[in-house]
Amino acid sequence: MHEWLVNYGFYSLFLLSFLAATLLPLGSEWLVVTLLIGGQNPVAVVMVATAGNYLGALSTYWIGLYGGDFLRRRVLRMDEATTLKAERFYERFGSLSLLFSFLPVIGDPLCLVGGVLQVGFIRFSLLVLTGKLARYAAVAWLTLEGAAL
Template sequence: MEAFLAEHGLPALFLLSFLAATLIPLGSEWLLAVLLLKGSDPFSAVAVATVGNTLGALTTYAIGLWGGPFLTRRMLRIDEKASQRAERFYERFGSWSLLLSWLPVVGDPLCLAGGVLRVGIRRFLLLVALGKLARYTVVAGMVLEGGRWMG
C-alpha cells in the first residue's frame, strides 16, 4: 500500500491528508516526507497536504454542525473523554484552539466542536488551515534539512 501511495504522488498525498483528518486514523506526514525525498516540489507538496487535511477537517466540522450523536460517536469514534478535552480547550482558548486542530487525539474533536459550537466557517477555515500549514511546513523543513544533512 505504501508503495502504491508513493507512486501516485500529489493526488495520493491529497487523498491521504483528507482521510487523515476525517474518519480514518491515518497519518499523512510520512507520505509528504517520501515525496519530498523523491524530489517533489516542497511548496506544491505542502500546499496539497494542507488543502487536503483542511478539507477533511471541514468534513468533521460539518458533522458537528449538522450531525448528531450517532455520527459523532459511531462514525468519528470520538469518545466522551476526547469530547471533554476538546470542550476544555474551547472553554480556555475559544476558537483560537482550532490552531491546534493538527494535534493527534484532540484535533478531530476540536473540529467537531467548532461545528457544534457554530464557529463561523471563515474563521474555522482560516484557523484550521493556518495550523495545518504550520505543521506541514515544519515537517517539510525537517525532512529537507535532514536530507541535506544526510546527503
C-alpha cells in the same frame, strides 16, 4: 499499499491528507517526507497536503455543524445548562484551540466540536488552515534540513 500511495504521488497525498483529517486514525506525514526525499517540489507538496487536510477537517466540521443537535444530546448526553456553559467557554477560549487541529488524537475532535458549537466558517477556516499549513511546512523544513546534513 505503500507503493501505490507513492506511485500516485500528489493524488495519494491529497487523499491520505483528507482522510487523516477525519475521525479515521491515519497519518499523512510519512508520505510528505517520502515525496520530498523523492525530489518533489516542496511548495507543491505542502500545498497539496494542506488542502487535503483542510478539506478533511472541513468535512468533520460539517458533521458537527449539521449533526450537532443529535451528537450533543444523544452521543455526548449534554443537557441545556451544560451546552450553554460549553458554548460560553468555547466562544471565549476554545475557537483558538482550532490552531491545534493538526495534533494527533485531539485535532479531529476539535474540528467536530467547532462544528457542534457553530464556530463561524471564516474563523474556523483561518484557524485550521493556519495550523495545518504550519504543520506541513514544519515537516517539509525538517525533512529538507535533515536531508541536507
